[in-house]
Amino acid sequence: MTVSAQSIEKDLAELWKAGVEDKAQQLGLQRVYTTNLVAYASDHEEGYRVEQILNDLAEKHPGRYILVRPAADRSEPPLRSYLSGHCLFGAGREKRVCCDLIKLVAQPEIIENLYGFTFSLLMPDLPVEFWWPGDLPYENAFFEKMAQESNRVWVDSSKFKKPVQSLTRLAAFWHSRYPHTFLGDLNWIRIQRWRSLIAELFDGDWSKVLKDIRQVTIEYGEGTQPTRSFFLACWLASQLGWHYLGPRLSEFTDRLTFEATQGNVEIFLKPVPVPDVKRDRIFAVGIATGGGQEGIFTVVRDQDPHCVIARSEVAHKVAFSRTVSFDHLHSNELLALGLKHLEEDPLWKKALAMAGSVLVKPKLTLD
Amino acid sequence: MATAALLENPLRQGLFSDRVPEPCSLVIYGASGDLTHRKLVPALFDLYEKHLLPTSFNLVGISRSKMTDEEFKKHLKESLKQSEPQLSDSLWESFSQNFHYVSGAYDDFKAFQTLSKLLDELDAENGTAANRIFYLSTPPNVFEAIISNLGAAGLNREEKGYARIVIEKPFGHDLGSAKELNRRVKEVFKENQIYRIDHYLGKETVQNLLVMRFANSIFEPIWDRRHVDHVQITACEDLGVGSRAGYYESSGVLRDMFQNHLFQVMCLIAMEPPVTYEANAIRDEKLKILKSIRPFEDRTLSQFAVRGQYGPGYLAGARVPGYRQEEGVNPKSITPTYAAIKVFLDTWRWHGVPFLLRSGKRLPKRATEVAIQFKEPPNLLFKSNVTDLSPNVLVVRIQPDEGITLKFETKVPGMTMEAKTVNMDFRYGTTFAEGTSEAYERLLLDCMLGDATLFIRGDETEAAWEALMPVLNRWETTEPEGDFPNYEAGSWGPAAADQMLEKPWRKWRRL
Ligand SMILES: NC(=O)c1ccc[n+]([C@@H]2O[C@H](COP(=O)([O-])OP(=O)(O)OC[C@H]3O[C@@H](n4cnc5c(N)ncnc54)[C@H](OP(=O)(O)O)[C@@H]3O)[C@@H](O)[C@H]2O)c1
Numbered sequence: 001m002t003v004s005a006q007s008i009e010k011d012l013a014e015l016w017k018a019g020v021e022d023k024a025q026q027l028g029l030q031r032v033y034t035t036n037l038v039a040y041a042s043d044h045e046e047g048y049r050v051e052q053i054l055n056d057l058a059e060k061h062p063g064r065y066i067l068v069r070p071a072a073d074r075s076e077p078p079l080r081s082y083l084s085g086h087c088l089f090g091a092g093r094e095k096r097v098c099c100d101l102i103k104l105v106a107q108p109e110i111i112e113n114l115y116g117f118t119f120s121l122l123m124p125d126l127p128v129e130f131w132w133p134g135d136l137p138y139e140n141a142f143f144e145k146m147a148q149e150s151n152r153v154w155v156d157s158s159k160f161k162k163p164v165q166s167l168t169r170l171a172a173f174w175h176s177r178y179p180h181t182f183l184g185d186l187n188w189i190r191i192q193r194w195r196s197l198i199a200e201l202f203d204g205d206w207s208k209v210l211k212d213i214r215q216v217t218i219e220y221g222e223g224t225q226p227t228r229s230f231f232l233a234c235w236l237a238s239q240l241g242w243h244y245l246g247p248r249l250s251e252f253t254d255r256l257t258f259e260a261t262q263g264n265v266e267i268f269l270k271p272v273p274v275p276d277v278k279r280d281r282i283f284a285v286g287i288a289t290g291g292g293q294e295g296i297f298t299v300v301r302d303q304d305p306h307c308v309i310a311r312s313e314v315a316h317k318v319a320f321s322r323t324v325s326f327d328h329l330h331s332n333e334l335l336a337l338g339l340k341h342l343e344e345d346p347l348w349k350k351a352l353a354m355a356g357s358v359l360v361k362p363k364l365t366l367d
Numbered sequence: 368m369a370t371a372a373l374l375e376n377p378l379r380q381g382l383f384s385d386r387v388p389e390p391c392s393l394v395i396y397g398a399s400g401d402l403t404h405r406k407l408v409p410a411l412f413d414l415y416e417k418h419l420l421p422t423s424f425n426l427v428g429i430s431r432s433k434m435t436d437e438e439f440k441k442h443l444k445e446s447l448k449q450s451e452p453q454l455s456d457s458l459w460e461s462f463s464q465n466f467h468y469v470s471g472a473y474d475d476f477k478a479f480q481t482l483s484k485l486l487d488e489l490d491a492e493n494g495t496a497a498n499r500i501f502y503l504s505t506p507p508n509v510f511e512a513i514i515s516n517l518g519a520a521g522l523n524r525e526e527k528g529y530a531r532i533v534i535e536k537p538f539g540h541d542l543g544s545a546k547e548l549n550r551r552v553k554e555v556f557k558e559n560q561i562y563r564i565d566h567y568l569g570k571e572t573v574q575n576l577l578v579m580r581f582a583n584s585i586f587e588p589i590w591d592r593r594h595v596d597h598v599q600i601t602a603c604e605d606l607g608v609g610s611r612a613g614y615y616e617s618s619g620v621l622r623d624m625f626q627n628h629l630f631q632v633m634c635l636i637a638m639e640p641p642v643t644y645e646a647n648a649i650r651d652e653k654l655k656i657l658k659s660i661r662p663f664e665d666r667t668l669s670q671f672a673v674r675g676q677y678g679p680g681y682l683a684g685a686r687v688p689g690y691r692q693e694e695g696v697n698p699k700s701i702t703p704t705y706a707a708i709k710v711f712l713d714t715w716r717w718h719g720v721p722f723l724l725r726s727g728k729r730l731p732k733r734a735t736e737v738a739i740q741f742k743e744p745p746n747l748l749f750k751s752n753v754t755d756l757s758p759n760v761l762v763v764r765i766q767p768d769e770g771i772t773l774k775f776e777t778k779v780p781g782m783t784m785e786a787k788t789v790n791m792d793f794r795y796g797t798t799f800a801e802g803t804s805e806a807y808e809r810l811l812l813d814c815m816l817g818d819a820t821l822f823i824r825g826d827e828t829e830a831a832w833e834a835l836m837p838v839l840n841r842w843e844t845t846e847p848e849g850d851f852p853n854y855e856a857g858s859w860g861p862a863a864a865d866q867m868l869e870k871p872w873r874k875w876r877r878l
């Protein structure tokens with residue numbers, strides 16, 4: 001049977017009808033959609049990973065989820081669709097709130113052209129979010145059309161296999177090429193708690209020492225590209241008005257030099273050995289100030305794996321120390337946080353522009 | 368580089384936690400009590416976890432019980448573990464590092480001098496900049512002593528930092544005592560230093576009433592006497608009086624629920640759009656509503672107010688005692704545990720629209736909601752189904768299962784024009800991935816930020832008492848009409864409440 005938008009909607013209606021009539025459950029089902037989220041996986045492995053994430057997300061944030069992924073082998077039909085329903089309990093536990101995931105599995109010759117079909121499956125009047133989980137493509141019709149039609153495109157710069165290339169292209173071309181489409185980065189949400197902990201150290205009178213920062217060390221799990229640490233550095237520099245001094249980079253280095261009003265600031269990105277699963281995670285941030293008051297401001301992971309400690313020591317005396325919970329956020333949680341507000345974070349735009357001024361200019365455009 | 372920007376913290380910009388208050392000390396009177404352990408400290412912990420507590424923050428607990436700092440912290444930790452079973456030692460140590468305890472009587476001036484000295488020391492040590500909040504979490508009989516001693520010790524002054532006072536409910540026992548308490552507190556603090564708590568206003572869904580009304584354009588044109596038949600505001604609970612018999616015997620349901628929570632919710636539903644979203648602009652509009660309540664007259668009171676008290680009954684299959692059999696309750700008590708009141712607001716917008724307010728204990732379930740019932744269509748087109756048509760109702764559920772439901776008619780599939788009522792539902796808990804915050808969390812944060820929008824102004828409190836006094840006076844000086852208790856635990860309240868609805872199409876909602 002050919003797959004059509006009508007046949008999918010009909011099958012979904014049947015699926016939910018069966019659920020409502022399931023008297024054994026004695027529970028009402030209610031379909032709720034708060035957004036459309038379309039994800040495109042470029043290969044089978046990525047498709048599997050993204051599907052898991054969408055399954056988890058659908059169980060905490062109801063929406064119309066659509067995943068487009070390539071078929072596992074050539075023997076499969078050109079296009080197949082799989083539907084699944086996902087329910088969560090409302091606070092009253094009287095009714096279950098449900099939404100659906102439509103999975104379109106296609107052969108390579110047609111997959112990129114499925115954008116029109118995908119449009120026909122979107123819920124009207126709801127925002128369209130498009131998640132591109134891998135590196136930015138150079139030529140992909142699906143990406144191109146979705147980026148034009150969506151309200152926002154999500155990437156995850158920490159998952160880029162070629163982060164420097166992808167970041168430089170984003171910084172150089174995104175906003176001119178897609179002026180009406182917001183851009184979001186899960187990696188930016190991931191480092192939000194680090195930003196917030198660092199910011200806390202400089203509240204009140206301590207904000208006066210920000211101008212005296214001389215050195216920043218960001219430790220991250222070795223063995224991969226330090227995209228999180230790099231973004232953290234770009235955020236610091238852009239918020240504090242520093243200018244990059246070094247040569248433009250075609251790959252990440254372990255040292256970045258910036259010019260501030262009261263002298264230069266060195267930022268070290270320092271890999272530290274850690275078990276494989278924690279690669280690229282930030283482990284500690286240390287900020288040293290000079291000037292009249294020498295101080296060390298740190299945010300470090302605690303021995304308790306669920307906590308970090310934010311601490312400042314000025315003139316060898318502890319000025320502030322605070323331990324807070326810090327659990328790892330999974331991609332579905334990052335997406336759930338990101339989907340909460342439909343807007344582009346102006347700080348992320350500034351940090352991205354800073355990244356663009358540090359990294360080498362791209363030779364190729366998004367085309 | 369913009370050096371001016373560095374005077375503030377540019378790293379805070381754009382962060383979720385950019386609404387962080389200035390460093391401060393919070394002094395809680397009655398810190399050995401239930402509210403501190405069950406609500407205030409857990410709310411502070413949530414703020415801490417969300418990075419919304421100021422970086423320099425002292426908590427000073429005061430009550431008569433003898434305790435060291437360490438014992439105080441130990442008790443708080445044990446209570447916090449009830450709501451945060453995963454709480455680790457390092458997290459607790461860090462959160463509670465600046466917690467202190469002072470033992471002293473509320474009328475002992477020396478204890479206030481000790482406190483003053485301690486606060487100065489803590490300011491010097493922790494950089495809390497003489498910003499102080501005094502939270503009265505004691506029974507109200509000691510409020511006045513605490514307030515006058517705070518004044519005598521100079522702790523009301525705002526020379527170096529701010530001084531704010533938070534006053535728990537109940538604010539007064541009647542109009543006279545509320546006026547007196549207002550007078551006493553205003554002798555010591557200015558109105559903008561006073562934060563009178565009604566924790567209902569801290570609830571997300573109560574605040575959403577404002578957003579729903581004033582951030583949407585579709586409701587405003589139908590929000591008046593031409594379209595609304597009546598409004599029902601219900602706050603019911605399945606619990607009985609429990610261990611609070613002492614308090615409840617002298618308070619009853621009118622003081623406990625109507626004077627504050629239900630009247631406040633009614634104000635948010637009925638008020639005119641404020642000019643700005645600012646504390647006084649909103650409170651001015653609420654005050655107008657409270658002042659527009661048509662006075663209850665003694666001779667017709669029974670048509671406007673019905674009281675009830677629960678007798679023994681069944682809840683969830685278990686036998687439960689009646690109010691008079693509860694421990695600490697006078698076996699002949701006439702304290703109402705249920706009340707239903709019909710309020711008319713003499714305003715242009717609401718003239719003639721009854722606001723039906725009810726609240727009670729030992730009703731079948733715990734629920735709070737507002738239901739706006741619209742008028743029937745003027746011309747019933749589908750005559751064959753006249754009896755089946757039910758009016759449109761917009762329901763705002765405040766707790767539990769917070770959300771909004773619109774009831775409307777739709778055609779039943781088939782060859783006839785049969786209509787059926789269906790619900791269009793929005794649920795808070797599912798649309799937003801994040802849960803709603805506890806009321807005290809929001810209120811504590813707002814107080815630290817100096818935002819009094821969700822607190823009650825002195826004149827509002829007095830206007831609410833004034834409106835309620837005729838009912839209170841009558842009920843406290845006369846025996847109930849008919850038998851008391853007059854409803855069984857586990858039922859929806861006394862039958863007499865149905866009679867005040869006047870029109871056959873008006874019925875109390877079954878929640
Ligand atoms: N608990 C709640 O859920 C709740 C909800 C809304 C409003 N409130 C209001 O918040 C305030 C505190 O409530 P709570 O439940 O924490 O009260 P509580 O436990 O009864 O009292 C708080 C503390 O006040 C002291 N105290 C008790 N009776 C006293 C008396 N007769 N004279 C002087 N001091 C006395 C006790 O400390 P010491 O003996 O050590 O001095 C007690 O630990 C009250 O005004 C209450 O109406 C409470």
